[in-house]
Amino acid sequence: MTDTPLFDATPPYRTATLALSHGHNMYFEESGRADGLPVIYLHGGPGAAMETSMRRLHDPAVYRLVMHDQRGCGKSTPAGELEHNDTALLLEDIELLREYLGIKRWIVAGGSWGTTLALAYAQRHPSRCMALVLRGVFLGSEAEMDWFANGVPMVYPEEWQQALQGRAAGPRREQLTALQLAVLHSDAAVALPAALALATYEWMAASVQPDATAIAAELTPSYTLPYQRVCCHYFLNRFFLAPGELLAGVEKIRHIPCHIVAGRFDTICPPGTAYALKRAWPEAELQIMPLSGHSSSDPLIALALFGVMKRLAGQFAALGRTV
Numbered sequence: 145m146t147d148t149p150l151f152d153a154t155p156p157y158r159t160a161t162l163a164l165s166h167g168h169n170m171y172f173e174e175s176g177r178a179d180g181l182p183v184i185y186l187h188g189g190p191g192a193a194m195e196t197s198m199r200r201l202h203d204p205a206v207y208r209l210v211m212h213d214q215r216g217c218g219k220s221t222p223a224g225e226l227e228h229n230d231t232a233l234l235l236e237d238i239e240l241l242r243e244y245l246g247i248k249r250w251i252v253a254g255g256s257w258g259t260t261l262a263l264a265y266a267q268r269h270p271s272r273c274m275a276l277v278l279r280g281v282f283l284g285s286e287a288e289m290d291w292f293a294n295g296v297p298m299v300y301p302e303e304w305q306q307a308l309q310g311r312a313a314g315p316r317r318e319q320l321t322a323l324q325l326a327v328l329h330s331d332a333a334v335a336l337p338a339a340l341a342l343a344t345y346e347w348m349a350a351s352v353q354p355d356a357t358a359i360a361a362e363l364t365p366s367y368t369l370p371y372q373r374v375c376c377h378y379f380l381n382r383f384f385l386a387p388g389e390l391l392a393g394v395e396k397i398r399h400i401p402c403h404i405v406a407g408r409f410d411t412i413c414p415p416g417t418a419y420a421l422k423r424a425w426p427e428a429e430l431q432i433m434p435l436s437g438h439s440s441s442d443p444l445i446a447l448a449l450f451g452v453m454k455r456l457a458g459q460f461a462a463l464g465r466t467v
Contacts, residue, residue: 156199183202183253184250186238216370217374226377239272251274254278270397280407281421284390300411306344307323309341391424402428
C-alpha cells in the first residue's frame with residue numbers, strides 16, 4: 145500500500161447505531177464530507193466487518209463515505225446472531241440506512257461478499273444506484289463453493305491441512321462442511337478453534353504476500369467466532385440466493401455504470417467469475433490486476449480502486465449536494 149497514492153486516513157465524522165427488524169442493531173459510520181457525493185461500501189465475509197482502510201481510497205473532500213457492519217457483524221448487535229439473518233434482510237437493511245440518511249441515490253461499492261450484496265441490491269433498487277464498484281466478484285454459485293472446497297486447497301495445501309486440525313481424510317467438500325458445522329457448534333470449546341482455523345486459512349489465501357503475524361493479531365477470538373458463525377451460516381445456506389440469480393438479473397441494471405477490479409491470482413474469488421459478469425454485462429469495465437490476490441490491500445488492487453473512485457469523483461462530484 146505504500147506505493148499507492150492513497151489519501152490520509154481521516155476519522156469518521158459520525159458513528160451511530162440504527163435499530164433494525166427482529167431485534168438487530170446496525171453500527172454505521174460516515175466519513176469525508178457530510179454534503180459530499182454519497183457512496184456506500186459493503187464489506188465482505190459474509191460475517192466480517194467494515195474495512196476502515198476504504199477511507200483512504202475515497203477523497204474526503206469529495207465523498208460522503210457510508211460504511212456499516214452487517215447483521216451479526218463487527219459492532220452490530222447481537223454479535224454472531226444467525227436468527228433473522230439472511231440476504232433478503234441484509235438488502236432491506238441497506239435500503240433502510242439509505243432512507244434514514246436521506247440519500248436519494250448513491251454509488252454502491254463492495255468487496256468479495258460485498259459485491260454479491262451490491263449486485264443484489266442494485267437489481268432490487270436500480271433507481272437508487274449511480275454506479276457500482278466491485279472488487280473480487282462473488283456470485284454465490286455452486287461452482288464457486290466447489291472451488292473454495294476443492295480448488296483453493298490445491299493452491300494452499302499446507303494451510304488447508306492446518307485448518308482441518310487432524311480431521312479424517314475424505315472428499316474436501318465434506319471436510320469443509322464438517323469444519324463449518326464445528327464453527328456453528330453450541331460449545332465454544334469446539335466452535336472457537338474451528339473458527340480460528342478456518343478464518344486463518346481464508347486470510348492466508350487472500351493475499352499474494354500474506355502477513356501471518358498481522359493475520360494472527362487481527363483474528364482475535366472475540367472477532368473471529370461471530371465472523372465465522374455468520375460466514376458458515378451463509379455458506380451452508382447457499383447464500384440465500386437462487387441458482388444463477390445474480391447473472392440473470394444483470395439485464396435490469398445494464399444501464400448503470402459498473403467498474404470491476406479483480407486480482408489475477410485471487411484464489412478466493414477467481415477472476416473467471418468477474419469475467420463471467422463482464423460477459424453478461426458488456427458495458428461494464430473490467431480490470432484484472434497482475435501479481436494481485438483477493439485482498440483490497442494488495443498494492444495494485446488498491447491502486448485500481450483508487451483510480452476508479454478518482455474518476456467517479458470527477459464525473460459525479462457536482463451532484464454531491466443533490467443526490
